[in-house]
Amino acid sequence: MATIPLTSDVPGLSPHRGIRGPVTASRQRRTWAIYAAMVALGLLPTLMGSSPALRAAGLGLIVPGGGFLAVGGWSMLLFALTMVVFVASLVAWFWAGAVIAPAIVWLGSALLAGSMTGETTWAGAPIAAPVAAGLVILAFARNNRKAHAAGLDKAKVRESFLPRAISEVTQQSAPEPDPAAREMDDEQLAGLRYLLDRSLQPVGSFDGFTVIDQFQPAALRYQINHMGFALAIAQTAYLPNFRGYMGLAQRNLIEKYLEKKVWDYWVLESCWGHFNFTDWDPAGKDNIMLTGWFGAHVGGYMLATGDRRYMKPGSLTFRLNGRKAWAHDFGSLNASVDHNYAISKFGIFACEPNWLYPICNHYGMLSLVTHDALTGSKLVDRHMKDWLRAIDDEFTDSSGSIVGLRSQWTGMPVPFPVGEAGYAFFENAFLPVRARQQWAIAREEIAPIVVEEDGGPRMVMPGEGIDAGKYGTGHVGAYGTYLVSAREFGDTRLAAAAKAGLFRDGGVDRSGGGLRFTKGSNISNATAIMGLLMQTGDFRRTFTEGPSKAALAGPMIETLEYPAVLVARAWSDGTNLEATFVQGERAGLRRIAVSQLEPGRRYVLDGAEEAEIVADATGAGAFTVNLAGRVSVTLRAG
Secondary structure, X not given: OOOXXXXXXXXXXXXXXXXXXXXXXXXXXXXXXXXXXHHHHHXXXXXXXXXXXXXXXXXXXXXXXXXXXXXXXXXXXXXXXXXXXXXXXXXXHHHHOOOHHHHHHHHHHHHHXXXXXXXXXXXXXXXXXXXXXXXXXXXXXXXXXXXXHHHHHHHHHHHHHHHHHHXXXXXXXXXXXXXXXXXXXXXXXXXXXXXXXXXXXXXOOOOOOOOOOOOOOOXXXXXXXXXHHHHHHHHHHHOOOEOHHHHHHHHHHXXXXXXXXXXXXXXXXXXXXXXXXXXXXXOOOOOHHHHHHHXXXXXXXXXXXXXXXXXXXOOEEEEOOOOOEEEEOHHHHHHHHHHHHHHOOOOOOOOOOOEEOXXXXXXXXXXXXXXHHHHOOOHHHHHHHHHHHHHHXXXXXXXXXXXXXXXXXXXXXXXXXXXXXXXXXHHOOOOHHHHHHHHHHHHHHXXXXXXXXXXXXXXXXXXXXXXXXXXXXXXXXHHHHXXXXXXXXXXXXXXXXXXXXXXXXXOEEOHHHOOEEOOOOHHHHHXXXXXXXXXXXXXXXXXXXXXXXXXXXXXXXXXXOOOOEEEEEEEEXXXXXXXXXXXXXXOEEEEEEEEOOOOOOEEXXXXXXXXXXXXXXXXXXXXXXXXXXXXXXXXXXX
């Protein structure tokens, strides 16, 4: 697997920061050339003395609603209304890939103005329309210049602290935990129950999920994937030898993702974004927000459990109705990512039609990482050079940060906040040198919001915050992201600060034995709980290695008694099993099924009601625990 730093072996900000990359520059030149042609075409009827209708329609090409200025009178108010509607159409384009929306508003308003024109036009319109367009362009240019200058100043500050900050990241990092000694505490187990309660419900049920729309950050697909990531981390770190309801929960999430309501947004986006009205294959063109995210989710599950069922053709079938379905599997999801990267001029590819999100492409690269780990392929190596060129040359602003969103067709950037902490833990799975740099910048720049209190450090977020998972306010997602990155890089102080802020401001609810943060959306809760579960390097190990081969070959706990039996630890050296069971409901005797024993072999038990068991001909067995509080059990081959 490739482990390439940002530009060289020496950490530092990209030398290309703030410079338009060749593809971006080409797309922007093309965009301005098209607009210049529209202005020329729009002015032509006026210069040639054409009919009032043509003059009005032409001015409507210069600026949305400009034709209504030519109509004159009260109709001129429609210019302002059109500008408002045009902005709304841009939001629709961004929100759901509806590329036709701005074109309909712009060209439709021009035609409407032409149809409304009488025998004359307002004489000032040929000047007012270009002036209005010019003012808008100048306003954007001014804001861009200010942002560029501010970014250069920020870059100077970053360059001054970066060597020290990177050194601190390395020096302060807590060691990676011993996989043979890990056990969830009560708080982590309560957080895991939040995920299990939602994952173990029937596949078609979405109780406890945030359900608003299926186009942007509140969509079900993102919630499902992040819950799956957290469960895979829990499985790899604490429960590699507990299959039972942990495996069922993860498979349920994967099956939920195949529910039509989760992915059929792509039918609409294909129609109004790609003008494709027949083939709505969700793992075809673009749509890395499905293939990349889901691929990493499925790959993480298979690495964590050793279960390879989703390698089989048709194991991930997206069924629209009785006539249309698209049969996929883990391999074909990654084949789609592979192909889309190969044909992309930018080096990364789109979520919605037109929109390039670097954060989604971090998920895409993570999916390829899991594919390489599972199959021995070299997909990361194949695309890393162009992927890095895209991030470095085409998506780096003047401060050295990643541009959050860019239009593939116009080359224009759009503000979309993610931040270094949001990229860092992903990159640790495939770009560890760059990942440490990302975290070094993040930890330095969040230092002002960390306060020292009697109980230790605490993050104090300003304002009400934004929770994109519910399109509302809240800090749970931000605290969760900082907690995940801090834990990934072994930053115990900032992890403690993020956790303290989360519990102080997140609205803690421990009812029913679970743990949730009432002020956060479902995806924010999933992120926060993932952070609570993690220790140094857990994200990287989960998606690049999974549990040891010895553990996956050892005895497996198969109990499905949830929530009566909670498992806080399940680890094997390949022959013996060590486990910790926790009372989930009432105390009492509980039967624990075990598989992958050596058929006919005797096993000695400590902590169970039985002193020994003998595996049957299939390698299965069972023992009883008197479950009251925590009970540790060891099973040793006799």
